[in-house]
Amino acid sequence: MSVKTPKSLRSYYDSERFEKDSLYDGPLGPDYSREGTRLRLWAPTAEQVMVNLYRQGDKGFCIGSLAMERREHGCWTIYLPGDQHGMYYTFSVRVNGQIRETGDPYARAAGVNGLRSMIVDLRRTDPSGWQFDRRPVIPPSRRVIWEVSVRDFSWDPNGGFARPWRGKYLAFTQEGTTLAGDNVFPTGLNYLRRLGVTYIQLMPVFDFGSVDEARPLRLQYNWGYDPTNYNIPEGSYSTDPYHGEVRIHEFKQMVAALHKAGFGVVMDVVYNHMYRHENVLNNTVPYYFFRQNPDGTFSNGSGCGCEFCCERPMARRYMIDSILYWAREYHIDGFRFDLMGLFDVETMNEIRAALDRLPRGKEILMYGEPWQGGQSMLRRYEANKANLQMLSTRIGVFSDDTRDAIKGNCFDARDPGYVEGKQGAFWDIGAAVGAWCLHDRVNPRAPSQIISYVSAHDNLTLWDKLMAVRFKKPDYNASPDVIVAQNRLAAGIYLTCMGTPFMQAGEEFARTKKGIKDSYRSPASINQLDWSRAASFHGLVDYYRGLIALRARFPRLGDGKLESAHAVEFFSLEPPLEGWHLEAADGDGAAWPEIAVFYNPTGSEATVSLPEGRWRLLCDGVSSSLWRGGEIIRTGSTVLLPYSATILGAV
Secondary structure, eight states, rough: OOOOSHHHHHHTTTHHHHHHHHOOOOOOEEEETTEEEEEEEEEEEEEEEEEEESSSSSOOOEEEEEEEEEOOEEEEEEEEEEETTEEEEEEOOOOOOOOOOOEEOEEESSSSGGEEOOOGGGGGGGTTGGOOOOOOOGGGGGGGGEEEEEHHHHHHHGOOOGGGGSSGGGGGGGOOOOOGGOSBOHHHHHHHHTTTOOEESOOOBBOOOOOOOOOOSSSSOOOOOBBHHHHHHHTTTTSOOSSSSHHHEEEEEEEHHHHHTEEEEEEEOOOOOOOHHHHHHHHSSTTTTBBBBBTTTBBOOOOOSSSBOSSSSSHHHHHHHHHHHHHHHOOOOEEEETTGGGGGGHHHHHHHEEEEEEEEETGGGEOOSSSSSSSSOOSBBSGGGGGGGGTTOEEEOOOOOHHHHHOOOOOTTOOOOOOGGGGTTTTOOOOOOOHTTOOOOOOOOSGEEEEEESSSSSSSSSSHHHHHHHOOSSOTTTHHHHHHHHHHHHHHTTSSSSHHHEEETTTTOOOOTTOOOOOTSSSHHHHSHHHHHHHHHHHHHEEEEEEEHHHHHHHGGGGGHHHHHHHOOOOOTTTTTTEEEEOOOOOOOOSSEEEEEEOOOOHHHHHHHHEEEEEEEEEOOOOOGGGGGGOOOOEEEEETTTEEEEEEEEO
């Protein structure tokens, strides 16, 4: 091949000639059997490819380098006879006279830090009963997503987790944990069951490069938005990162335990960039997998130095293959796409269609961030808010409009939102209730496209944001009554909005990161879930718990249908009070034929009129579980407490 410069490579890759000569639809990656393993690598620009074999994943000499054979459309292949399970390997790829040693982009296992790929018999990694593991059946009306880092979940020494499992996949398998072993306040799986969320979104769990797996005792922390290997679990979350099969086995144990407990498992996937320019994709086919500027340099719409070029056919195929692999091999129940605005609409819809073809694939969740991290060279319709009408109604997006309307702009710590009394914010609150389906700013095709939330791993926690707005010098460990009330109101709003509710782990017990807004590499002491706060703020936890259960008893709030959004009717109230009512859908099993909901973001009580008939008080803004006990009936009018969400059901 004579094309050598990055600029000329850009033109070459986008040419009809390259597509005709190099578009490959056959199998890729390791194809294992006990009789032998065939390795396949797509490297159409390579002049030579060698496979290097190793006994160990981190040290030891190469025991042999073998030439691979070039086949059709740029695929290189070699057959290794005999049982190769546990054999580590790399490729030496020569392009334009330069040799790069690299891992396999399609590798299923790897040694420490993912540098050497590993041949693995995946059936040997299956935990007992894995063949019987099934995704739980969770109807749309019961979907509530809880986002957590594997490390954060169990790092707190007071969480009751086995010491070797703290910060590991296996902590999700431990039953019966309580705060400091007190047998009173649940932690871990027990806590999640009681809370009532239904999906656990795991922050990045595929192999990332920002934590050195070889130094487990070193004080290091990172969220993991720095991919190294897309098809391999992260090793630092396993009990042994040196033997490639261990992380796979323990990851599957985690998934099986969560499924057994009734939870769906969502992966936070970061296909938009990789940790470094020198990576398994770029070392194999230089510049092909990453979007380029006109001069050939890397486009940086991710804000991380490179961005994945999903519009190139083999890059798109790689992304789809990877998603399907996690869904099939690891029984994953959903995918959250980081910086989804860096992907084009066509790619996202193709992923949705590919998942739909799997058994029960239509139940697998898909949603993402509808924005980019910087200026991009993507020149197709982006998968963002502006193009929701072009996306499948089963591809959701985070609603930053809902988030900022409720609590204020996330990039300005002092900016107030509706719950802090911001003037005029009630207009956006009304739009958020109907999942923006009746609003020109966003205008989705259905509520199923909207993720309603107020906090995620990025930016300040909800608690820290409320404190920063209220106080010039917040004491984040204090618990002012007004902040607790505003927290309850924020939850009361987004958990009664249409769409799918999403929450940051610990939001329900006033999680604080001491005012640090992006704690991606802050110490574990800042990021870990403080399980003692779940006990200290057990009243707030119970408030979330009651709202989640209440929502499930009125399915129309979460059914995702456009006609449900159109059925919302608003009361004529004096701003900033907001109120609306909604009838149950025919035959949906709702506990009440109609609900009425009111929000009061002021520091004073307010009296509002009710529609004719008898109304049962379900939530008064302090207790969200009044519907569980004796009936409290209201007729004619009801009083709204300060900073409250009040919910009533017709009787």
